[in-house]
Amino acid sequence: MSSPTRITHLVAGSPWEGTAERTSPVYNPATGEQTGELDLASGALVGEVVDRAHRAWQEEWRDASLTKRTQVLFTFRQLLDERKEEIGALITAEHGKVLSDAVGEVTRGLEVAEFACGIPHLLKGGFTENASTKVDVYSIRQSLGVVAVISPFNFPAMVPLWFVPVAIACGNAVVLKPSEKDPSAALAVAKLWTEAGLPDGVMNVVHGDKESVDALLTHPEVRSVSFVGSTPIAKYVYETGTAHGKRVQALGGAKNHMVVLPDADLDLAADAAVNAGFGSAGERCMAISALVAVDPVGDELVQKITDRMGKLVTGDGTRGCDMGPLVTKQHRDKVAGYLDSGVEDGATLVVDGREGDVDADGEGFFLRPTLFDHVEKGMSVYDDEIFGPVLSVVRAKSYDDAIALVNSNPYGNGTAIFTNDGGAARRFQNEVEVGMIGVNVPIPVPMAYYSFGGWKNSLFGDTHAHGMEGVHFFTRGKVVTSRWLDPSHGGIELGFPQNA
Numbered sequence: 025m026s027s028p029t030r031i032t033h034l035v036a037g038s039p040w041e042g043t044a045e046r047t048s049p050v051y052n053p054a055t056g057e058q059t060g061e062l063d064l065a066s067g068a069l070v071g072e073v074v075d076r077a078h079r080a081w082q083e084e085w086r087d088a089s090l091t092k093r094t095q096v097l098f099t100f101r102q103l104l105d106e107r108k109e110e111i112g113a114l115i116t117a118e119h120g121k122v123l124s125d126a127v128g129e130v131t132r133g134l135e136v137a138e139f140a141c142g143i144p145h146l147l148k149g150g151f152t153e154n155a156s157t158k159v160d161v162y163s164i165r166q167s168l169g170v171v172a173v174i175s176p177f178n179f180p181a182m183v184p185l186w187f188v189p190v191a192i193a194c195g196n197a198v199v200l201k202p203s204e205k206d207p208s209a210a211l212a213v214a215k216l217w218t219e220a221g222l223p224d225g226v227m228n229v230v231h232g233d234k235e236s237v238d239a240l241l242t243h244p245e246v247r248s249v250s251f252v253g254s255t256p257i258a259k260y261v262y263e264t265g266t267a268h269g270k271r272v273q274a275l276g277g278a279k280n281h282m283v284v285l286p287d288a289d290l291d292l293a294a295d296a297a298v299n300a301g302f303g304s305a306g307e308r309c310m311a312i313s314a315l316v317a318v319d320p321v322g323d324e325l326v327q328k329i330t331d332r333m334g335k336l337v338t339g340d341g342t343r344g345c346d347m348g349p350l351v352t353k354q355h356r357d358k359v360a361g362y363l364d365s366g367v368e369d370g371a372t373l374v375v376d377g378r379e380g381d382v383d384a385d386g387e388g389f390f391l392r393p394t395l396f397d398h399v400e401k402g403m404s405v406y407d408d409e410i411f412g413p414v415l416s417v418v419r420a421k422s423y424d425d426a427i428a429l430v431n432s433n434p435y436g437n438g439t440a441i442f443t444n445d446g447g448a449a450r451r452f453q454n455e456v457e458v459g460m461i462g463v464n465v466p467i468p469v470p471m472a473y474y475s476f477g478g479w480k481n482s483l484f485g486d487t488h489a490h491g492m493e494g495v496h497f498f499t500r501g502k503v504v505t506s507r508w509l510d511p512s513h514g515g516i517e518l519g520f521p522q523n524a
């Protein structure tokens with residue numbers, strides 16, 4: 025066993041040279057081995073990094089031309105594309121998801137960098153000539169200053185990429201705090217900015233836990249916070265950040281329902297349920313965790329899903345398996361605990377993920393795919409966000425019962441309907457209280473030029489990630505009313521100006 029590698033902060037383009045007072049272990053979840061020792065930032069260090077970022081923003085980046093910004097963005101995009109396999113390997117080594125899925129996550133993040141390459145077009149304001157006689161009005165959007173991004177473990181590269189390229193393109197300086205569970209991929213992506221020609225200090229990474237998050241939420245020079253994580257922390261970040269005068273977008277947890285109507289193609293629906301329920305071991309904010317089977321398709325659908333689950337191979341993500349381990353031992357044990365509580369609450373355990381073999385060496389944090397049937401509201405397997413490979417089938421008598429169930433859920437991140445009835449699908453997209461909807465698509469993650477975000481307890485704030493909402497979040501608007509000297513418009517007039 026080799027000794028753990030030290031992982032440290034990235035300050036102004038260079039690794040931090042200090043000595044950390046606190047550190048935290050990083051594991052390879054497929055083997056259970058500790059592979060890294062992560063420096064955790066103190067509040068004081070976070071303050072220094074924010075101050076450094078603020079200087080870089082003021083002196084180097086806020087007035088950088090759009091030509092310069094675009095050049096950096098195009099180079100960054102190129103480097104990220106070239107290194108995506110390398111970054112994917114880092115993700116698999118610390119998160120556990122299978123390699124193809126890890127590279128896929130980098131590719132989805134890359135799309136945001138591509139979107140941000142169009143920043144000159146995205147930042148164009150409006151211009152109105154002669155709004156009043158010889159008076160012109162125009163709008164501009166300017167950067168905020170230092171912006172903070174705080175990301176979760178489950179998409180260690182993609183979630184930071186939802187925000188960072190847009191923030192930088194808009195002229196801000198960034199302090200990113202990745203998840204302490206799998207920090208290396210975010211760090212590797214952050215280093216590419218320096219290589220792409222971004223001035224030192226515009227992009228920084230601090231590692232840490234609550235102490236560093238609190239320092240970001242309260243530092244006066246941090247102008248905005250983009251957070252993604254669990255609902256209780258999202259709510260806390262939203263409340264604390266806004267109380268300190270910052271704009272905050274805080275994306276929270278999820279319980280995503282997939283509704284299958286009786287006229288659906290059941291083979292397509294079963295494939296989709298397995299892909300969306302167990303991909304990335306269910307550790308996706310858009311994973312399907314509740315499948316709502318509308319009578320009479322329940323028995324047939326459960327059988328088709330069970331058949332497919334029998335063919336899934338769970339194991340080390342580097343070995344071409346279908347599904348990898350959970351991120352930590354604690355999380356694996358917590359998820360496994362739901363298998364007992366589901367049975368105690370009266371659900372039918374159709375496939376028990378604690379049984380069967382895994383393709384891995386060592387003491388990895390594995391739980392194989394699990395299926396519950398006859399799950400109901402009020403059972404913890406339905407009510408809680410489990411965030412693991414546990415799919416619950418809920419039976420509904422009708423479309424109306426199904427939509428009532430989805431809309432009564434406190435979360436509203438993603439949902440999907442499977443049907444061949446265009447009218448039913450159209451009614452669903454209109455009536456459902458969820459931010460991202462799939463029609464015969466189980467994980468409807470919007471493209472980068474749209475915006476990503478849920479409703480209700482899945483998002484605190486009013487701005488979703490990337491797309492035009494991202495550009496608005498990372499800029500402030502100004503409207504200029506301008507008149508160049510014309511003697512005919514002189515004179516005293518104490519009334520409110522009116523058009524003439």
Ligand code: NAD
Binds near residue numbers: 174232257308309478
């Ligand atoms: P988490 O809430 O535990 O951690 C998220 C971030 O908050 C991390 O950087 C962590 O260090 C920090 N943090 C943790 N505890 C904190 C505290 N007490 N005070 C301040 N900061 C704290 O989430 P996670 O386990 O890393 O990620 C999984 C969760 O993220 C799931 O609930 C999932 O649904 C959610 N998620 C949501 C979306 C979305 O788009 N809505 C996307 C990805 C993940």
